Amino acid sequence: MQKFTIRIENTGEHYACTDKRSVLESMEALGKKGIPVGCRQGGCGVCKVQVLEGQYLRRVMSRAHVSAEEEQDGCVLSCRIYPASDLRVSVVGAMKKNVCRPLAPPPNPQPMNQPS
Amino acid sequence: MAMTGVLRPGHAQIRVLDLEESVRWYTDVMGLVPMGRDGQGRAYFKTRNERDHNSVVLRQADEAGIDFFAFKVLDQATLEDFDRKLQAYGVKTERIPAGELLETGERVRFQIPTGHSIELYAHKTDVGNGKGYNDPDVDVLDGPGIRPIRMDHCLLYGADIEGSLKLFTEVLGFTLVERVKLEDGKTDLAIWITCSAKAHDIAFVRHAEDGKLHHVSFQMPSWESVLRAADIMSVNRVSIDIGPTRHGITQGTTIYFFDPSGNRLETFCGGYDHYPDMHPITWSWEEVGRGIFYHDRKLNDAFLSVVT
Numbered sequence: 001m002q003k004f005t006i007r008i009e010n011t012g013e014h015y016a017c018t019d020k021r022s023v024l025e026s027m028e029a030l031g032k033k034g035i036p037v038g039c040r041q042g043g044c045g046v047c048k049v050q051v052l053e054g055q056y057l058r059r060v061m062s063r064a065h066v067s068a069e070e071e072q073d074g075c076v077l078s079c080r081i082y083p084a085s086d087l088r089v090s091v092v093g094a095m096k097k098n099v100c101r102p103l104a105p106p107p108n109p110q111p112m113n114q115p116s
Numbered sequence: 117m118a119m120t121g122v123l124r125p126g127h128a129q130i131r132v133l134d135l136e137e138s139v140r141w142y143t144d145v146m147g148l149v150p151m152g153r154d155g156q157g158r159a160y161f162k163t164r165n166e167r168d169h170n171s172v173v174l175r176q177a178d179e180a181g182i183d184f185f186a187f188k189v190l191d192q193a194t195l196e197d198f199d200r201k202l203q204a205y206g207v208k209t210e211r212i213p214a215g216e217l218l219e220t221g222e223r224v225r226f227q228i229p230t231g232h233s234i235e236l237y238a239h240k241t242d243v244g245n246g247k248g249y250n251d252p253d254v255d256v257l258d259g260p261g262i263r264p265i266r267m268d269h270c271l272l273y274g275a276d277i278e279g280s281l282k283l284f285t286e287v288l289g290f291t292l293v294e295r296v297k298l299e300d301g302k303t304d305l306a307i308w309i310t311c312s313a314k315a316h317d318i319a320f321v322r323h324a325e326d327g328k329l330h331h332v333s334f335q336m337p338s339w340e341s342v343l344r345a346a347d348i349m350s351v352n353r354v355s356i357d358i359g360p361t362r363h364g365i366t367q368g369t370t371i372y373f374f375d376p377s378g379n380r381l382e383t384f385c386g387g388y389d390h391y392p393d394m395h396p397i398t399w400s401w402e403e404v405g406r407g408i409f410y411h412d413r414k415l416n417d418a419f420l421s422v423v424t
Binding site: 064 | 134178180374378380424
């Protein structure tokens, strides 16, 4: 089990996240704040973030909230991504949905995978 | 009204992002009984205690949410009568042939003003609850999983809740049980309505986007069994929204939680009986927190914003 650091750009908050836990779940488990929490299961779109830097694995997420293009560009639901390196993320969230634009060169997307 | 028209909620078709993961979860964690799959790949379930063939249908899709929610009516003549009444009211209806859903008769489908697809049907194969109809034993509902008694009701989000209230009460014979007013003291934020003598068979909350699901609810036999469900949820790392707690509205005990696709479900127990002669209960905007979550006495962020 590997441990990485997640940094939320909007607030400067940072916390540790293992590769077995989603970026959102680790934030909550450690009592940290910054990313809005919704269903935690990829359905509601509330926890949407732009990954500015880093590698991660991702699981299926609702197309109602993340288009295939957005997903390729690192605009993803934080409840469905698992770090494979340190990550820098910026909150997009339900309030800003559909106006998500890449803020930085997209990360190299990983093949869609269940975390082992 | 005596129970001769719309009888009860019958089935909900829920969209899931990963069917196999969801089938395992609804089987092992919810403790529902798998009832087979159809040619479209949809997976069917019922609770152990339910007698009709299915009450939950899962369809794999790339978005979470609800496809349709259905009510069982007394018989075929009642179904025909409601179809005529809906059309006379100005609602376009569609006939879905028998067998399109496994072991389910012809359905009358229509869209309500909040954008949801509602169905009525008269027949679904009675497969029984395993106890038989002669000298049955009690079902102690033991074994793994949450094992609710039945799929009980749903809460839907959409804009024109007045329109849906009018349709359900004036055409389908539902009665208003409780309501929450907005800050102006006049407009409804939310309504709870019943076709039977339950505190709710369906409910609506005003929301900017139409056709949204807030939750599908499953009835539990006791408050203790709601607490047992919470333990099962933690053992299985289920995403819990809030609870165990109580609603002021309907007075039921509750847990809101999410399925693996983010569809909110509820396990609840209690509530009171409502008859059509009873005065509806009204909650003011100032007390909505206590109305929704009686112990916290405040809304959580998710109640009005997290839907599928």
